[in-house]
Amino acid sequence: MDFLQKFSESVRRWPQKDAFCIGKDLYSYEDFASCISAVRSVLKKEAGKSRQKIVAVLAWDDIYSYASAYAIWLEGKTFLPLSPRNPATRNNEILRQTGAELVLSAGPVPRTILSATHIQMIDVKGLKSKGIHIEPAERDPDDLMYILFTSGSTGKPKGVQITYSNFNAFVKAFLDIGYSFTENDKFLQIYDLTFDASLHCYIVPLSLGASVYTVPWNEVKYMYALRLLQNHGLTFAKLPPSTIAFLRPYFPSIRLEKLRYCLFGGEPLDRDLVTEWRQCVPNAVVQNVYGPTEATVNCLEYKIPSDPGEIKHFNGIVAIGKPFGKNRAFVAGKNRNALDLEQKGELCVGGPQISPGYWKDDEKTTQVFFELSSGKKKERWYATGDIVLTDRDGDYLFCGRSDGQVQVQGFRVELGEIEYHTRTYLRTQAVALAKENYLGTQQIHLFVEKCDDPVALREFLSRKLPDYMVPSEIIPVEQFPVSVSGKIDRRKLYEMI
Structure with missing residues (x-):
């Protein structure tokens, strides 16, 4: 089953179980499915008029934003999140590049964050459904599931395209790592909805019948996340290392005994920091996960040993481990030739999670995506720009960015x-x-x-x-x-x- 089918199964099996905790509000799977159905009904009508394939969502931290994403996917369309923290010029540019004309939002939108005049705004807050309709529409696995815009060196944001096939490959690969998740798990969701780690932190739990606890975008995230972890007994947390760096002064008073899995990703993880953090999470499996947006959330993982002396690192930065699932990787030289063990080069990743490329930017796409022959087939690869080496166990060690090497x-x-x-x-x-x-x-x-x-x-x-x-x-x-x-x-x- 794909992630949408898994979600439908969760609704069927656990309709009264909590799907989301957002602020002080709890929403059951039935509540969430009803909200999705209401948005889907309006979306079907409005998107059908213009044949719009890409639908934008002003991604606040509310149930309607999450419901809008699922409504878009159930209709087989492409989710385009816009951040309310972006200035209007950036959001307008993203809409211009994609040609998206339909924007869903929970409530009025200030012109300081969106001022394009060619768009149709739909206020989805408070919509009521006439039943629950969460059966996925027909679509091609290679259709675009979402486009996330990241910073571009030219000053214009570039859109990373991810297909339904890419994302389903990630979900399967992640779950096959060997976690013992159940419907009783409670997942932290700390990320902005324009960041792909957020998809990990709400789609995976909703595929399992588990619960999602969100951190509002306008809160002090590390303190709010800590309160959620402590007060609600969360069992899964994926965090940027910066989050626990801010919490470091409080480590002596933090003890999260119910946390079963603690993942770090998004930036280099310091060995000493995670060693100290372990005392706060005595029962958790701790992992460092790695993956650029272009490779669909994460594609490598490293289980961090409990003995600090056994933690693999380079200059104090914890290893990023090995590819999981059907992902592949190699260390490339200047001509993208494979380098030997313990030689530094650029990390290249391949497999079913690799993006088709950047939205309407063939030049940038051909610079970093490439094909290599493997027998009679050609395999697609992405050059990450990260400098790594592999040790004799096959683990990858992060050494820095290619743009982190300078000549002085x-x-x-x-x-x-x-x-x-x-x-x-x-x-x-x-x-x-x-x-x-x-x-x-x-x-x-x-x-x-x-x-x-x-x-x-x-x-x-x-x-x-x-x-x-x-x-x-x-x-x-x-x-x-x-x-x-x-x-x-x-x-x-x-x-x-």
């Missing part, structure tokens, strides 16, 4: 090494960035959270690093800015230089 005074510098020594010294978060100065040469700027003595830090780094790697500027910050996905917002840090 003629020397190649990996910014991750500077961050590693800083974390070792201060036991706090650090981000090293390189930026061209007025002379046209690269200078290294180091941002450090809660650094009281930058002079002492510089002296420490000068003892650990060659002089060309010692940052020209150390910038203390009280707290790192984060993006809607919960990652450290490096773009905002660049603006501070």
